[in-house]
Each structure stands twice: as C-alpha cells, then as structure tokens.
Amino acid sequence: MNLKNILIQLIVFIGLELKSVFSGGIRIGLICDRNVAEMQTVFETAIEVANANLEVPLLFTESEVPFGDSYEAYKVMCDMLMMGVGGIFGPSSKNSVLHLMSFCDAKEIPFMSSYIDVDSSKSVMINLHPHPSDIARAIHDLIEAYEWTSLTFLYESGDYLNILNELISLYDSGGPYITARRYDLQLNLNYKSILRRVRKSDDSYVVIVGSVETLPEVLRQAQQVGIITEDYSYIIGSMDMQAIDLEEFKYSEVNITTFRMFSPQQPEVRKLITELGYPDDDEERNITCPITIEMALLYDAIQFYAETTKTMRFKPVAMNCSDKNNYWDKGSSIGNYLRLTVAQGLTGNIYLENGVRSHYNLELVELTSTGLQKIGDWDSDKGLSINRFTPEEPILESDSLSLVNKSLIVLLAMNAPHVTLKQSTMKLSGNNRYEGFGVELIQRLAEKLGFNFTFHMHKDGNYGSFNSTSNISTGMVREIMEGRADLGITDLTITSEREAGVDFTIPFMNLGISILYQKPRKADPKLFSFMDPFSGKVWLWLGISFFGVSLAFFILGRIAPGEWDNPYPCIEEPEELENQLSMGNSIWFATGALLQQGSEIAPKALSTRLLASIWWFFTLILVASYTANLAACLTFENPTSVIDDVKDLAENKGGVQYGAKSSGSTRTFFKNSEDETYMLMNNYMNQNPSLLTSTNDEGVERVLTENYAFLMESTSIEYNVARICNLTQIGGLLDEKGYGIAMRKNWPYRDKLNNALLELQESGVLAKMKSKWWFELGTGSCTKKTEQSEATEMGMPNLGGVYFVLLIGSSIAAACGLIDWLFFVLRKARRYKVRFMDALKEEFQIVIDFSNNTKIVCSTGSIYSRNSSLTIDSNELNT
Incomplete structure (x- = not known):
C-alpha cells in the first residue's frame, strides 16, 4: 500500500471519528437483502419510536446487499465498522448471517438476527425468533x-x-x-x-x-x-x-x-x-x-437494544476489519446486559435465557x-x-322478521363473473360447485344476517320478465313468483317490467348499456407519408424561403463587388468581370445546402457569405427536425376506429352491423325508447333478427369474428375487455340502471337485505369484490402497456423561430451587401472623378441587367471612358 492510500484512509478514519463525536448519538447498522424498502421503513420507524424515550438518540445507517451474497455483506459491514456502530442488524440469508455473526463475535460487536435456526450461544448474538x-x-x-x-x-x-x-x-x-x-x-x-x-x-x-x-x-x-x-x-x-x-x-x-x-x-x-x-x-x-415476523422482530430488536442505552453509557468506536487485534471492549458487556434485560414489543414479552427466547x-x-x-x-x-369461540356474530333480532337460521333457496344463472362453475380436480357438490361475484355476495349477506342458503341453477339462462297485461311471466322471474326460489341473483337488471312481478333490493352495482367492438385497427400507410413530419404551412413557407433565398443570393451577388471576378487571372487589366451567382447557380447553391450535399459554388463577399451561413443554419435545424419526426411518423401507425359513438353505429358507418341479446333489459330499452337514434336502431334490429343473439357469449364471439358491434351492459363489457385483448368499449353509457337481488313481491325480509347491502357498500366491500372478480382473477393476458404517444406533424409554432432567424439574417446580409455596393460606387466615382449619382445610376443599370453575368470594366460611352488617361485596376477597385 502506497503512502497516498494510507493518507486517504487516515483522513477518512479521522473524519468518521469526528462525525461520531459530534453526532451525539449511538449509530446502529442494518444490512438488508430482502424486502429492502419495507425493512428500512420498519427500521427507521422503530428507531424513531425508541428515541422518544432516550436521552442519547439512536442513529442509523442502512445498506442493501444481494440475497445470499456473504462477501458483499461482509464488505458493507466493514464500512459500517469504520463509521463506528454499536450493533449490526443482520440480513435474512442464513449463510450471510453465519458469516457476519462469527466476525462480529471476534470484534465483540452485538449482532442481532431473526433467522429461525442460528446458534445463539455466543455472547454478542441476539436472536428473538422462537427456537x-x-x-x-x-x-x-x-x-x-x-x-x-x-x-x-x-x-x-x-x-x-x-x-x-x-x-x-x-x-x-x-x-x-x-x-x-x-x-x-x-x-x-x-x-x-x-x-x-x-x-x-x-x-x-x-x-x-x-x-x-x-x-x-x-x-x-x-x-x-x-x-x-x-x-x-x-x-x-x-409464524408468517x-x-x-x-x-x-x-x-x-x-x-x-x-x-x-x-x-x-x-x-x-x-x-x-x-x-x-x-x-x-x-x-x-x-x-x-x-x-412479516421478520419485520416485527426487527422492530422489537431495536426496542430491546434501546433498553441498554437507558442505563449503560458507551460510545461506539471505529474499527478496521483488517486489524485482527482490534475489538470493542464494550461489546461483550452490552451482549451480557441484553441477556438480562426484559422488555415488551410487538411480539410480546422479550426475555432471553441462555441466548434463547423464553417466557x-x-x-x-x-x-x-x-x-x-x-x-x-x-x-x-x-x-x-x-378457548374456541364463535367469531363476533352480528346482532340478531328476536322478532319474527329475523333471518337467523332461515333456509333460503337462491336461484342462479350462469354468467361470468357473477356466477361460474368452480374449477377443481375433485368432484364438487352442493354450494361448493359455484363461485363468482353473486355467489360471494350471498355468502357475505348470510354471514351478516345469519341465514342458510342452497344454490339452484336456472338452466335455460333466461332472466325473464313479467307482462302485467297478460299476467305471463318467464325465466327466473317466473320461478321466484311461483315460490320455487326465495332469491334470484346474477347480472339481473332492475326494470319496470320485472318489478311488476317481483321485488328487488337496492342496486348493488350501477351500470348502463354501451357498445362492444374491436379495438381500433392500424391505418394503412399513405403514399406520401414522407410529407407527414411537417404541416402544410411549414412546407409552404419552406418553398417560399427556398426561392426567396435563391433570389437574394442572385441579387446580392450582383450588388456585391467581391462577387465580380476576373475570368482570366493572367490578364492584370481585364476588359470584363464575371459573376458566378447566376440565377441557376443561386438555386443550385440553395438546393445543395437544403439537401445537406453542398455544391461547387462558394460565396466570396461578406454579404453573400453571411446569407449563406444563415441559410445553412436554417437548413440544419429544419433537416434535423424533419429527420427526427420522420422516424416517429413512419414507425407509429395511428390506429383508426370505424365507429366512435352510437350515432356512427346507427348510421351503419363503415358497414358495421350491430345487435343485442334477443331477450333482456338491453333489448327492452331499445323497444321502449323514444329517442330518434335509438328508434332507428330498434327498427334495424327488428328488420335483421339474425343479428340478435341468445347469449352474451355469442355476441362477443361475433364481435371477434365479424364486422359486428354488440350492445350489452357496461359491466359485462369491462369483464370481457379485461380478458380479451382485441375488444374495447366504444362511447359512453346509453342509459343508467342497476343490478339487484330479486325476491317475491312484499317479501318481509327485503329491508334486512337492503340494510346489509348498504353496510357492505359503505365499508367498501362491494368495491373490493368487483375489483377481485373483474380485474384480478383470470386476467393478466391483456396487461396494460404504456400508451405510445401519437406522432404529430410539426407546425409553424414549432419551427417559426428558425424562419425568424432566417428572415433577420437575410435582412442583415442584404444591408451589408447594399452598404458594400454603395462604398464601391463611391470609390469608383472618386477614382474616375465623376459625380456619385451618375456612377450609381450606371452601376445600377449593370446590376439590373439580369440577362448578363459579365460586366465591361470601361465600355465605350461609359461615363468612365471620358477620362481615359486613368489607369484602370479592377482588383484595386474591388478591394
């Protein structure tokens, strides 16, 4: 180890020591390898609770390590020891626990773990888990x-x-x-x-x-x-x-x-x-x-450790893992004190006997x-x-209207997720055969009201109705009216026709009719899709800018003296000067810059170079914007839907056919509606009875295989959309209604059921049940993806700035060119000793002669030819 590394470690060590001294607390460390966020929250909360009763507060440091990685856990522990900690709360992995425990034993640092089977005989090892x-x-x-x-x-x-x-x-x-x-x-x-x-x-x-x-x-x-x-x-x-x-x-x-x-x-x-x-x-x-038990024991271990700081006074010292002779002389004393301590925690009485939790x-x-x-x-x-006891029972009435111990027959109709057959490898019988939202709702009501029930399945799936004129009832309604069932539950909508024959509870779920249709399909690519990155106005102004700049190059080229060159360099005093910025060359130069290819034309004068620079900047920004937006426009295919609402459906837009279940509240809604749109749809369904289905499942299948939209209740649409990825709901709700539990007319226990339903609704139980049966069980194949934002064309608000820069730059270039030309005319007038206005007039005539790209230096009849004794030097004049 070189001197530099030794100095760095010494500085870090001194800094940590000073930090420990001025912190005024006892630092303890947590090493997490599982449920990191939850464990850290429990750790910090436990320290906060413990500090409320401590004079010397506990400080904490936390680190995350991979599960089972003993080496990484050892490195993290060494970093904590360098900071000076009074205890280590270990990870969950047994291998890591054993490795760190043996090292803490050597350093005499208290080590706490909640692993089920760890030797607690060591003086520094504290394990609160039952043996x-x-x-x-x-x-x-x-x-x-x-x-x-x-x-x-x-x-x-x-x-x-x-x-x-x-x-x-x-x-x-x-x-x-x-x-x-x-x-x-x-x-x-x-x-x-x-x-x-x-x-x-x-x-x-x-x-x-x-x-x-x-x-x-x-x-x-x-x-x-x-x-x-x-x-x-x-x-x-x-224990979990x-x-x-x-x-x-x-x-x-x-x-x-x-x-x-x-x-x-x-x-x-x-x-x-x-x-x-x-x-x-x-x-x-x-x-x-x-x-979990691990979280609870961590919480209790903090409180248990905090008991030592109430009577013992100690300050952790920083230690180096590489120093084998370095250990904490207070560690064993703390461990021995903890073994004699009694405390109360989340898990009850905390007492250690021979290092093992007891009592x-x-x-x-x-x-x-x-x-x-x-x-x-x-x-x-x-x-x-x-001491087995019956769980807390609801308050049961003693009067004749009590449902306690009553046996009811509940009529079911198969329709997921309200009622389905339970999947099992065993043969099921009785009530165990069924599951679903409606089944669980009856079970919840039975728990509250104390009645017994037997499920009967209505086989034909017809929910039924009642005709008050003819006194004819059908389906489930008929069985309830005739006393063969006490209650009826499925996705049974409360309607006036049905209420004429049976009573309903308050709605346990609100819904409405909506449209089930296939998800919007991707639009076919357009022939000129390469034009999509920019709006039409941007393309228009681009064309105007292109021809405007080309014309500006041509005019400035004729004005700027620096653009008139000697076509024969070997002749010092040429009779003619030539200009390279013809109209064609100006357009070619602008085209090469726009397409990022360049050209052989090279402006020479200050004004033309300034204009060229502004044009290059303009094309740089514009081409970069076009390229970036083109990639998005070509890769993103904007989905388009044939129909967007019920009016499109009524007009048969895109040839979409539609229908509903042949019997039920949805069909009744269209029959009785007085709205023009719905009346038109009802006539269409009457004229095309083949588009009506006998079940909702048949309608869903037709939506998937045909150009067909199915009118059904919104709750059923939500259920199918969550499980079939190609389906979606179109538009909003056409009406508002609710599902209820059907019962015989004037049934005496109706108020009992209503009160129980209200309690379930107010406590949030019904909402949780719907979330469970609609969006949790059986879903997963249509996981929601982050919606890709639509690529939109760029308009003038996006690119107006670069056009503004082009306009300002072109104006400056024109001003420079005009000033340069005027000075040139002035110098030439002085040289030939002619009037400035006469020289300006003659030079202007040369400039506006657009058909000629050459200029005679001193032609016969020119005002300059009158003073023929002067030597003409074209290069000097241009300079």
Whole structure:
C-alpha cells in the first residue's frame, strides 16, 4: 500500500471519528437483502419510536446487499465498522448471517438476527425468533389436542429439519406415524408432484413448515391438486401465515390452524402498517397483514437494544476489519446486559435465557370465512390452551322478521363473473360447485344476517320478465313468483317490467348499456407519408424561403463587388468581370445546402457569405427536425376506429352491423325508447333478427369474428375487455340502471337485505369484490402497456423561430451587401472623378441587367471612358 492510500484512509478514519463525536448519538447498522424498502421503513420507524424515550438518540445507517451474497455483506459491514456502530442488524440469508455473526463475535460487536435456526450461544448474538425446539413443542401440543394418529410433515429445506427432529424426539414409540416430505426452491416452484403424493396417501392431516416466500405457492398448488377441502386439516408451523393472502382459501372449508406472535389489531402494528403505506382496514387485516415476523422482530430488536442505552453509557468506536487485534471492549458487556434485560414489543414479552427466547406467548389462530380468528394460546411455560369461540356474530333480532337460521333457496344463472362453475380436480357438490361475484355476495349477506342458503341453477339462462297485461311471466322471474326460489341473483337488471312481478333490493352495482367492438385497427400507410413530419404551412413557407433565398443570393451577388471576378487571372487589366451567382447557380447553391450535399459554388463577399451561413443554419435545424419526426411518423401507425359513438353505429358507418341479446333489459330499452337514434336502431334490429343473439357469449364471439358491434351492459363489457385483448368499449353509457337481488313481491325480509347491502357498500366491500372478480382473477393476458404517444406533424409554432432567424439574417446580409455596393460606387466615382449619382445610376443599370453575368470594366460611352488617361485596376477597385 502506497503512502497516498494510507493518507486517504487516515483522513477518512479521522473524519468518521469526528462525525461520531459530534453526532451525539449511538449509530446502529442494518444490512438488508430482502424486502429492502419495507425493512428500512420498519427500521427507521422503530428507531424513531425508541428515541422518544432516550436521552442519547439512536442513529442509523442502512445498506442493501444481494440475497445470499456473504462477501458483499461482509464488505458493507466493514464500512459500517469504520463509521463506528454499536450493533449490526443482520440480513435474512442464513449463510450471510453465519458469516457476519462469527466476525462480529471476534470484534465483540452485538449482532442481532431473526433467522429461525442460528446458534445463539455466543455472547454478542441476539436472536428473538422462537427456537425450533419451542416451535416443535407447540406443534406437538396441537397434534395431541387434535388427537392425530398419523400425519405428513412437509418442510421447505434442511433449515427446518431441526423442527422435525425435535418433534420426533417428543414422542415415544406410541406416537403418531409421521411421513416427512421435502419441497424446496430447486423444484422451480413446482410442488405438485409432492402434493399429489399427499393426496394419494391415507393422511388427511398435514403439517407445513416453510418461509413466507414459498408458503403461498404451496397452498395454491395444494388447492389445484384438490387437497384444500373440508376433508383435510393443516397445521402451519410458520409464524408468517398472517402475511399471506388467504382470500381464495376462506370458503374452501379446510381446517387451517397456525401460530402467530402478534395480532394485526395491536395499535403498534396498525401504526406500522400505516407507515408502510397500507390502508388501516380491520376487515382486510384479518385476511392478510403486510407485517412479516421478520419485520416485527426487527422492530422489537431495536426496542430491546434501546433498553441498554437507558442505563449503560458507551460510545461506539471505529474499527478496521483488517486489524485482527482490534475489538470493542464494550461489546461483550452490552451482549451480557441484553441477556438480562426484559422488555415488551410487538411480539410480546422479550426475555432471553441462555441466548434463547423464553417466557413468551403465541396466539393460536384458525382460518374461517372471515379470516384468521384466535381460538387459543400457546405459552412457552404453560403449554397449549384452546378457548374456541364463535367469531363476533352480528346482532340478531328476536322478532319474527329475523333471518337467523332461515333456509333460503337462491336461484342462479350462469354468467361470468357473477356466477361460474368452480374449477377443481375433485368432484364438487352442493354450494361448493359455484363461485363468482353473486355467489360471494350471498355468502357475505348470510354471514351478516345469519341465514342458510342452497344454490339452484336456472338452466335455460333466461332472466325473464313479467307482462302485467297478460299476467305471463318467464325465466327466473317466473320461478321466484311461483315460490320455487326465495332469491334470484346474477347480472339481473332492475326494470319496470320485472318489478311488476317481483321485488328487488337496492342496486348493488350501477351500470348502463354501451357498445362492444374491436379495438381500433392500424391505418394503412399513405403514399406520401414522407410529407407527414411537417404541416402544410411549414412546407409552404419552406418553398417560399427556398426561392426567396435563391433570389437574394442572385441579387446580392450582383450588388456585391467581391462577387465580380476576373475570368482570366493572367490578364492584370481585364476588359470584363464575371459573376458566378447566376440565377441557376443561386438555386443550385440553395438546393445543395437544403439537401445537406453542398455544391461547387462558394460565396466570396461578406454579404453573400453571411446569407449563406444563415441559410445553412436554417437548413440544419429544419433537416434535423424533419429527420427526427420522420422516424416517429413512419414507425407509429395511428390506429383508426370505424365507429366512435352510437350515432356512427346507427348510421351503419363503415358497414358495421350491430345487435343485442334477443331477450333482456338491453333489448327492452331499445323497444321502449323514444329517442330518434335509438328508434332507428330498434327498427334495424327488428328488420335483421339474425343479428340478435341468445347469449352474451355469442355476441362477443361475433364481435371477434365479424364486422359486428354488440350492445350489452357496461359491466359485462369491462369483464370481457379485461380478458380479451382485441375488444374495447366504444362511447359512453346509453342509459343508467342497476343490478339487484330479486325476491317475491312484499317479501318481509327485503329491508334486512337492503340494510346489509348498504353496510357492505359503505365499508367498501362491494368495491373490493368487483375489483377481485373483474380485474384480478383470470386476467393478466391483456396487461396494460404504456400508451405510445401519437406522432404529430410539426407546425409553424414549432419551427417559426428558425424562419425568424432566417428572415433577420437575410435582412442583415442584404444591408451589408447594399452598404458594400454603395462604398464601391463611391470609390469608383472618386477614382474616375465623376459625380456619385451618375456612377450609381450606371452601376445600377449593370446590376439590373439580369440577362448578363459579365460586366465591361470601361465600355465605350461609359461615363468612365471620358477620362481615359486613368489607369484602370479592377482588383484595386474591388478591394
């Protein structure tokens, strides 16, 4: 190492020491390798909370490293040690944790980790995660309570084998039969082969231990192979079950039990959720909570470490990793003090015994239709206690209008996403066969009002109507009127005809009729598309400028004395002078500059050179603008739509045919409308009954295969557009209406359903349900791309400046040329001793003789020839 590097390191070291002294706080470091943004937010929030009760504040430094990169983590840690840190909060990777822990042990720097299985015997190592033996004891107690006689133990990797070993050691020869199966990342997230073995075995009891990264996919694939049903029971040994989205498993009737160290309803947890940028939604938190066990333990570790600064006084020192004899003499004391400290955090009581967390409590929770509900506790000292209780029930009325324990028949009609058949490898029966927005809505209402229900499918798909004149009803309306069903739900529109025969709830979704058509197609390229970069006005002014500048070159060339040359250089006193800037040459010079090719013409006089420079600048900017915009115009093909609104459709613009579903509210709307446009469309559909369809799916298919537009409800259009990339909605809504739940006339429980719907609407549940069934489930093939901005022609507002520069420059050049010519005439008049006006008149006659590009120096009859004794030197005169 040379002297320069030694001096640099010395300066950095001194600077860091001074910074530590003047900072007035204790610096601690965080090394992140997963969920970096969330972990840093938790880290900073925890320090902010801790500093509120500290005299000496905690300072923080954060760094991100690749997951599993021990070398990079080591380099980052060495940088932190150079700054002087009082503790390191380690990464998530086990390899990185072990590497950094051994080094911190040598330097006696407190090291904190939340990895599940790390040796905590070292004095500087603090791990707040429950020990694998405790997790095994909790699982053992739960298995004993459930009286399982055999089970399958699924574990993610070798890191979780200690839990299995501890669990086996808790049983004697009479324990349950345990089949261990491993799933890991080496299977590229394809666990179906392992899960099929579970399905084919006789075990219906499963224990799963793994990380939050793999558990969601394991459960999802388990559902796909048919083992997430009421026939199976699961114990999840991970503490991160609350961080998984459990929405799709709530209604599977599977028994899933797990442990957690904190409740999402705790005020500190809710505050932390808000700090991470998530809404504080009680109902949503029961289904999924963004706070993982790793985040919670990091938060608690900060509070735990802060306890030492309340009684101990110390200041971190900067250390060099390359110095093997360098260590922090206060580090072991801090570690020993932490092992004797008791604190409270998000995860409850924090107490270490022999470096292992003890005297703490775990919540036992079970997955229900409303999310994770607490059913008991597991104490590390007292063991398991199950206090199963019914989740908070809605207030139930005792009068005769209560729906509690009533059994209702709900009539369904197949139409995605309102009602569809559930996809499953197992044979389903009863209510489990159906899913969709309408199905979930009935389930939500049943939870609130306490009734039971049975789904019946209306097979012909006819929603029906009621004719009050003939008293004839059809479809679903007829079955409800005749008492064969209590409720009817699908995309059933509330209309006056139907309300004459049945009652409806308040609308649970508002919509209108719109037009479904193919997305705009790309326009055919034009023959003269190369003209598109500029507007017509720009091209016009370009032509005017071109001929104007060419004419200016020609005139200035005749005026400027410097442009009149001796055609025979060997003759010192020529009789004639020649000008190269003829009209043709001037046009050729302007053309060469415009096309960026140049020419053999070279201006010589100041005025012509100035004009040439301005013209070159003008053409440079104009050609560059043209080239740039030409690339955009040629690569971008502006999509064009045949129809833009309902008027275009009514006029059959572009030969587009149109139709609607032959029976239903959409067809009724056109029949009853008194608007001229809609009446014209109704006549067209009456004259062309072949354009009407029996189902919405048939109409969608015709839109895709024919020059055809389909009139349907906007909600159905949104659903199809989100899944079929070639479709789009044309124009706005033609009317306004709503979907409702149909029931018999004067049904006594209508107000109960209305109140429950209002509660779901006000709490945002209906909006979330629509987002789920319309835009989340089943979508993905038509991901939204960033819309390419349309290439537009450049007009005079874009290029007016360069024309202005050309005009000003040309004016200056003309002024220079005129002044130069006048001085030339003046010098010539003095030399030949003639009057200035006479000389000006004669020179002007030579200039305006456009047919002649040569000039006789002293012709017979000229005013200059009268003084023949003077010697004529053309070069001198020009100079």
